[in-house]
Amino acid sequence: MSSRFKDQEHLIRMGVLLLAGIIVFFVLRGVMVPRDFGEYGHYRGGALEDNRARPAVYAGRKACEECHEEVVAARKGGRHAAVGCEACHGPLAKHASDPAAAKPGRPDAKTICLVCHLENVARPAKFPQVNPLDHGEGKACSDCHKPHQPKIS
Amino acid sequence: METALPGVQGFLYPNEIELQWSVLIVLYPFITGLVAGAFILASLERVFNVQAVKPTYRLALLTALAFLLVAPLPLQLHLGHPERSLEMYLTPHTSSAMAMFGFIYLWYLMAVLLLEIWLDYRKEIVLRAQSTPGMLGWIYKLMTLGSYNISPQSLEIDDKVGKFITVVGIPSAFLLHGYVGFIFGSIKANPWWSTPMMPIVFLFSAIVSGIAAVLLVYMLISFIQGRKTDMACLDTTARYLLYAFLIDFGLEMLDLIHRIYEADESFKTLDFMVHTQLYTSQVLLQIIFGTIVPIGLLALVQLISLSEAARKGIYVISGLLTLVGIFAMRWNVVIGGQLFSKSFLGYTTYKMEFATREGLLPTIILMLLPFAILWALVKLLPPWQDEAGHSHSS
């Protein structure tokens, strides 16, 4: 019995070594896995918070409308009433949180209108489109169309 | 269609313009394949008692180990955050083929390969631990784990346990490389990869490349050490190479024929790719020079009797061509799978860089590294017992 043990001793030593390796692995795992891992699923719960933490760049039209009531009134019922403010004026979260910090520029009426309204066959046929070469005689669009109420009455 | 981007033809989703997996990822299945193949060759001797390939038994094990140690390096080098790679073991995502591969790798390295080599070499390790002075002696002493018992009874137990491990090791080797195939084969978004054939094609091409590599390494080491090569061993190994090759080629052709016959929505795109960008690496390197020519050469040896020198020459040529062909196969899978758009409307190109992290230079270094390790392993644990030559081990 003891000689059999002796002949297997090296195998037992190897077994202990492998076992020790496995134990070290589980200990390391216990220490190194982030605490919030698995909070909701197979990921770090804190990753949700990380994704939320990003500051917004676009304020959202609600924020604009809170101060600029006169524009809301001007746009009411018009063809552009549904267009978000920042679609033309650009991202303005900074301005919304501190009106003095970032002043929005006035969009250039010669180019901004064409971003949407320049003729393009891929655009839906019903969508109003123009070719500036044969429309408007080279004037700025805003000379005739008020951007907040574009229909000429 | 005109485009402002160089190397782009037709339409790709914009995020597809840059290739994600570089030549390093080509290297990874190539190296893993050599490991699995070499081990399976070694197991032949042990489990099926094929006496003729006995001289390559230990060499095949050491070759497998040398390549296995290098296998994770190309992956590591490729990661955006190598320092986080341990997460693969800490929080493995069970639905991810890649995460499970980490465990299969560890299992294969620790429980199969190291253990089998240790058991097989234990007698020599103990003897050397007692006779070798200095640093090296300490390495041997460490490897004995403090047990110097090499009584016939203990060695007999080692042999039994070793055989058991080999039996466990064969499915493990299958798993190791089959799983690499699954990593690609399970991506349903990519029609070039997504096929249940992928694991089995990878497996057989692995066996082919492993046998070819051991054949070449055996001839090379014998040549360097001025030792006479065992012709019976070479002939048998080459015969196995031919058989494995025929199965591998059959499987690959089956996949190809199936694709051509079904001709699904992706076919036009993939067919165009094979005839243009992949023509050299797929048709010429992989199929013609990497498969048909070596199969023809190896079959020739079976059909007509040739002199020893002629046979050796054929084995060297077909072995080298095989390795080139299998490397091309890995290239065509990994790179080919990224050259076309998942919209099936366009193609991009792969421009291999040289001295960058994922360039050609690190690839060459990583390809040479296993040979350096193998050289050290052969010094540390000589696969042949006596200094003079031919006698068999174990």
Added chain:
Amino acid sequence: MTSKSDRREFLRKSSKFLLLSGAASVAYASVAEGQPEKAPNYRMHDHWWGMVIDIDLCIGCGNCVRADKAENGVPLGPKYFRTWVERYHIPPGDLQHPEKEELPVVDSENGGFDGFKEKYKKGDGSKNFFVPKLCNQCSHSPCTQVCPVGATFESPDGVVLVDREYCLGCRYCIHACPYGCRYLHPETETADKCSLCYHRIVRGLTTACCEACPTGARRLVDLKDPNDPVHEFLKMHKVHVLKPQMATGAKVYYNALDGSVR
């Protein structure tokens, strides 16, 4: 003395907070005015986000692409997009032999960031339209399935997100996405993708792309909210998702999507 400096410190900190999350504070203000389910007491389990895209309304202006890059710090240039717009051009083909049909001609120069220059002629018998693309926020997402470490996941409110602090940068997910919606961020070296502006929607705002879309072609929808007009919309329209054969549970619904769109 101390109380004064404390006060100053508080002001400095709070103004910084306001600056950083200006929109959020406004959103909070609107919450105070009586929209209890939005913002600070946002409950993930009450929402299931998706999007509806109406091809018939898309004019290919590129506002969404520009807004997204600005909002989410997506690298400029033609290789990295969380959302992009494609232009489809389908020439008149041989209707008797559709299998020989020419493939649709698609372009998306710089992802539509600069809009689309006119390229085709009116009345040549071709069909032309724009298709905005973004992450489909799949509810059985292949990218999540393959991530080896749990660095990408489906949130309890139905958004597929990336954990930048945990991602290895192995890029397996990029290959697994059938829609090409992921890329490796060149600075963080981690996978990146549309987060459906998660930082905005939890504050009661809509996504940047929807905010900037002038025609309402894209609309953020909450599929769990019984009052969301999306339910009526889905009932009244014949909608489709991209590559339904991939069975990814895509939650971006397209109205008037042509069969040629990939």
